[in-house]
Amino acid sequence: MTLDLLTTLRQQNPIVLTLANDVTVQDVANGLNALGASPIMSAEVDEAEAMVTIAGAVCLNLGTLTKLQLAQMRAVGAAANRQHKPVILDPVAVGAVPYRLQAAQTLLRTVHADVIRGNAGEIAALAAWNWQAKGIDAGTGSGDLVAMAQACAQKYHCVVVLSGATDIVTDGQQVVRVHNGTELFQLHVGSGDLLSSLVAAFAAVQPQNLLAAAATAATVLAGTGELVAAQLTASRPGTFAMLLIDKLHLVTPAELSKIAVVD
Numbered sequence: 001m002t003l004d005l006l007t008t009l010r011q012q013n014p015i016v017l018t019l020a021n022d023v024t025v026q027d028v029a030n031g032l033n034a035l036g037a038s039p040i041m042s043a044e045v046d047e048a049e050a051m052v053t054i055a056g057a058v059c060l061n062l063g064t065l066t067k068l069q070l071a072q073m074r075a076v077g078a079a080a081n082r083q084h085k086p087v088i089l090d091p092v093a094v095g096a097v098p099y100r101l102q103a104a105q106t107l108l109r110t111v112h113a114d115v116i117r118g119n120a121g122e123i124a125a126l127a128a129w130n131w132q133a134k135g136i137d138a139g140t141g142s143g144d145l146v147a148m149a150q151a152c153a154q155k156y157h158c159v160v161v162l163s164g165a166t167d168i169v170t171d172g173q174q175v176v177r178v179h180n181g182t183e184l185f186q187l188h189v190g191s192g193d194l195l196s197s198l199v200a201a202f203a204a205v206q207p208q209n210l211l212a213a214a215a216t217a218a219t220v221l222a223g224t225g226e227l228v229a230a231q232l233t234a235s236r237p238g239t240f241a242m243l244l245i246d247k248l249h250l251v252t253p254a255e256l257s258k259i260a261v262v263d
């Protein structure tokens, strides 16, 4: 993991195609843009191939899925696999809604996800581990989160980012833990959606090392949130969300290096 990748990202300004959810689409677009990537969203299956051609990576977010959107995700995902563009999957709420878990599993049979980014409840569901997810939130469960993330990565032959108080990034063997962050992320809906699209942005500039790309994305978002939280005198989720966008634009690799707790 190197934070110099943030400088590369800002120099290259990669196009990130996100098939977003209806709830957080604007936060995701603004977060990507503020950091230094170039967001594009799409809702039309017929433009799938052309969209993937101009993108450096794609993020498929299941947050408000419909049958139409699933068909679009199959088309975009297949095109990205063919064109060797990294595919990031955000399996929103698959731990809470069986329909979603089935939809994600079906999608993963035809599309290879290079990175899956989810909270503990979502990764547990994909790995078929016992857990009680709650809606879009991680929910409760016990067990070794690292082993769970590794099991999911091995099952789907991909990198997994299991986010939470500690973000766990693994390719099934190697493990990177990012200990930065702030509880304010949990009060701002869509922090995870943004993380998934930032993973895509870093994957676009470092496609040959997705473990490092994902770990850098996790460190940049968690570290930036931590820097913002340190400036707030009370728990203010609205202000946090606004200042987070500003700080994603201004934060430097040197600033993040000083506070990063990564092992």
Ligand SMILES: Nc1ncnc2c1ncn2[C@@H]1O[C@H](COP(=O)(O)OP(=O)(O)OP(=O)(O)O)[C@@H](O)[C@H]1O
Pocket (backbone or CB within 6 Å): 118, 119, 120, 136, 137, 138, 163, 164, 165, 166, 167, 180, 181, 182, 183, 185, 186, 188, 189, 190, 191, 192, 193, 194, 195, 218, 221, 222
């Ligand atoms: N308790 C916590 N302490 C510190 N940071 C946290 C905590 N919980 C989550 N984060 C950070 O929040 C970001 C989003 O992760 P999270 O696990 O909340 O995603 P999510 O559940 O998919 O969120 P959402 O559903 O709102 O999109 C990550 O950068 C993670 O490090």
Ligand SMILES: Cc1ncsc1CCO
Pocket (backbone or CB within 6 Å): 021, 023, 024, 063, 064, 092, 136, 189, 190, 192, 193
């Ligand atoms: C609240 C919510 N519902 C579906 S997606 C979403 C945003 C968090 O992923």
Ligand SMILES: [Mg+2]
Pocket (backbone or CB within 6 Å): 092, 093, 119, 136, 192, 193
């Ligand atoms: Mg989420």
